[in-house]
Amino acid sequence: MGKQPAALLEELRQKMIRLQREIERYSNTPVRFSGETKEAILTGERHRLARELHDSVSQQLFAAMMMLSALRSVADRDPAQAELSKQLDTIQKVINEAQAEMRALLLHLRPTNLEGKSLKQGIIQLLKELQTKITIEITWQLDDIKLNPAAEDNLFRIVQELLSNTLRHAKASSLEVYLKQLQDMVVLRMVDDGVGFDAKQASSNGNYGLANIKERAAAMGGTAKVVSVVGQGTSVEVRVPLSKDVAHD
Numbered sequence: 001m002g003k004q005p006a007a008l009l010e011e012l013r014q015k016m017i018r019l020q021r022e023i024e025r026y027s028n029t030p031v032r033f034s035g036e037t038k039e040a041i042l043t044g045e046r047h048r049l050a051r052e053l054h055d056s057v058s059q060q061l062f063a064a065m066m067m068l069s070a071l072r073s074v075a076d077r078d079p080a081q082a083e084l085s086k087q088l089d090t091i092q093k094v095i096n097e098a099q100a101e102m103r104a105l106l107l108h109l110r111p112t113n114l115e116g117k118s119l120k121q122g123i124i125q126l127l128k129e130l131q132t133k134i135t136i137e138i139t140w141q142l143d144d145i146k147l148n149p150a151a152e153d154n155l156f157r158i159v160q161e162l163l164s165n166t167l168r169h170a171k172a173s174s175l176e177v178y179l180k181q182l183q184d185m186v187v188l189r190m191v192d193d194g195v196g197f198d199a200k201q202a203s204s205n206g207n208y209g210l211a212n213i214k215e216r217a218a219a220m221g222g223t224a225k226v227v228s229v230v231g232q233g234t235s236v237e238v239r240v241p242l243s244k245d246v247a248h249d
C-alpha cells in the first residue's frame with residue numbers, strides 16, 4: 001500500500017495496455033488458435049476412449065465369445081439340449097452385434113488425420129481395414145486429387161463417419177466409394193445396398209454424424225445430400241467447389 005494514486009493509475013494503465021495487446025494478438029489468429037487447440041484436445045480424448053474401449057469392452061466381449069463357444073460345443077453334441085442350443089445361437093448373435101458396434105466405435109474414434117498420406121491413399125487404407133473386419137464387397141474409384149490439407153482432412157473425416165454408419169447401421173452386402181474431380185467440383189459419393197432409413201426421422205433423433213457431415217461440407221462451401229430408401233440402401237453425395245480455399249496452394 002501507500003502508493004500514490006497517480007502511481008496506481010499509471011500501473012493500471014500499463015496493465016490495460018498489456019491486456020489490450022494480448023487480446024489483439026489472440027484476435028488476430030482466433031480461428032486457428034481455438035481450432036487447433038480444440039482439435040488437439042479432441043484427438044487426445046479420442047485416443048483415450050479408443051484405448052479404454054479396446055482394453056475393456058472388446059476384451060470382455062472376446063472372453064464371452066470364447067465361453068459361449070465352449071458351452072455350444074457341449075450343447076450341440078446332446079440332442080436333448082436343442083432348446084439350449086437355440087438360445088445360445090441368440091446370445092451369439094447379440095455378442096456378434098456388440099462386437100460389430102465396438103469395431104465401428106473404434107473406427108469412429110481413431111485418430112483422424114491423414115498423417116502425410118494422400119486423400120486417396122488414406123481412403124484406400126480405411127476401406128482395406130474395413131474389409132478385414134466385416135464381410136462386405138467394397139468397390140472404389142478414387143481420383144488422386146490434391147487439395148489443401150484442411151480440406152483433405154475434412155473429406156477424410158466425412159469418409160470415416162460414413163464408413164462407421166455403413167458398418168453400424170446398414171447391414172449392407174456391398175459398398176461403392178467414388179472420389180472424382182468434375183471440372184471445378186470435388187465429388188465424394190458412397191452408396192450401400194443396406195437397410196436404408198427415413199432421412200427425415202433420422203435428422204430429428206439428435207444424432208450428430210450426418211449433421212456433422214453437412215456442417216463440414218458447408219464449411220468448405222459445399223453440400224452433402226443424403227438419399228436413403230428403406231429396404232434398398234443409402235447414398236450420400238458430398239460436393240465441394242474447388243475454390244481458392246479448398247484447392248491445393
Ligand SMILES: Nc1ncnc2c1ncn2[C@@H]1O[C@H](COP(=O)(O)OP(=O)(O)OP(=O)(O)O)[C@@H](O)[C@H]1O
Pocket residue numbers: 165166169170171192194195196197202203207208209210211234
Ligand atoms: N448407411 C446407413 N444405412 C442405414 N441407416 C443409416 C445409415 N446411415 C445412417 N443411418 C441411420 O441414420 C441415423 C443417423 O445417422 P447419424 O450418423 O447422424 O447418427 P448415428 O450414426 O446414429 O450416431 P453418431 O452420432 O454416432 O453418428 C442412424 O442412427 C441410422 O438409423
Ligand SMILES: [Mg+2]
Pocket residue numbers: 161164165208209210
Ligand atoms: Mg453416425
